[in-house]
């Protein structure tokens with residue numbers, strides 16, 4: 001049996017109407033076409049051009065609130081530390097800061113973004129398997145809430161640094177519970193062969209070592225088992241149950257534990273997945289960790305930001321494929337759009353499926369036929385969808401790639417020297433450009449010729 005083509009998964013794709021029904025901040029206006037909240041995407045395209053990222057502030061707020069509500073309904077004392085790597089736009093962070101969310105950061109840049117957005121240092125967690133000395137110095141200087149340690153080696157390094165600066169770092173120990181989150185291999189992080197965390201069996205001795213080291217104060221334990229987890233809560237439950245047993249062992253050894261960090265990873269529906277709702281996650285936390293009497297922390301990224309954003313693009317042209325071999329049958333239809341893998345990397349990187357909706361109202365009632373939706377970049381992997389049912393489209397027609405609010409703009413590059421796309425925040429009937437399109441000059445900023453290589457003669461475009 002032939003393997004399924006990537007990006008054309010088994011089963012029926014959801015219809016346009018089904019995609020809209022699951023995304024309350026999107027709607028189809030009979031005259032204005034696809035809208036984010038009350039703003040037509042066509043109006044945004046006119047104002048900023050394409051490609052462009054468009055985020056819904058209302059969706060960000062309602063998702064943050066739904067998660068908070070689920071946690072408190074389960075009787076949990078829980079802090080939400082939004083994973084900045086999902087979407088690090090300062091306006092997005094500001095909206096979430098206003099909702100009272102803290103931050104989970106993995107670099108100096110993310111720590112600075114969180115602080116600039118008004119997230120207090122006392123609500124920031126620093127995660128990651130390889131924090132540099134410079135990053136740790138900044139975390140210590142800011143006196144952030146918690147640094148999650150991922151190895152004995154890192155603990156020794158941080159201890160020496162903190163002691164030399166006369167600081168005491170609050171640290172949590174990230175353990176690798178060796179559970180299978182049943183997600184894509186590139187985003188599973190909780191197996192023993194992954195680079196993350198320390199082995200569960202070695203955690204008690206290492207935690208005791210943390211308590212003995214100068215400059216460190218162990219405050220808890222942490223896990224993060226993967227991302228886009230949709231196959232029920234059993235992997236979360238297994239990981240949290242392991243954490244609960246670990247906390248029991250630490251307490252029995254007389255070691256202090258003040259909180260438990262449950263990580264992120266809750267998935268969202270891109271196509272036909274049915275991820276567990278936040279209530280189920282809260283239930284799993286309560287069932288496993290609820291008896292400890294400790295506050296818990298969550299680090300959601302995708303669940304908060306993913307559904308809140310779209311990538312808006314224009315059709316450049318529709319191209320007929322080569323005559324099929326063997327002869328007979330239709331040629332492939334390629335819709336070449338002005339967004340590419342350098343903007344939305346997920347299809348190329350994870351074989352991810354994204355809903356694609358035409359923006360024009362008439363296109364939602366037009367006959368459909370299969371199309372491969374591709375970008376202009378010189379890579380076959382620059383393919384957003386294969387055999388997707390879409391109407392006939394003309395150059396300039398707009399399409400929206402759905403659920404692009406997380407791991408979209410933050411994973412962008414300027415490959416093929418394509419400037420970074422602008423970001424727009426919609427809030428009710430208002431919208432604002434919250435990041436300009438990168439000018440071409442910026443692509444060359446900071447570059448210079450070595451003095452022994454002659455400069456070109458002046459003239460031409462620059």
Ligand SMILES: *Cc1c(COP(=O)(O)O)cnc(C)c1O
Nearest residue numbers: 083127227264265299300301302
């Ligand atoms: C990436 C990451 C997260 C967020 O993951 P999501 O799947 O976006 O919720 C949380 N914690 C850590 C340590 C991470 O690396």
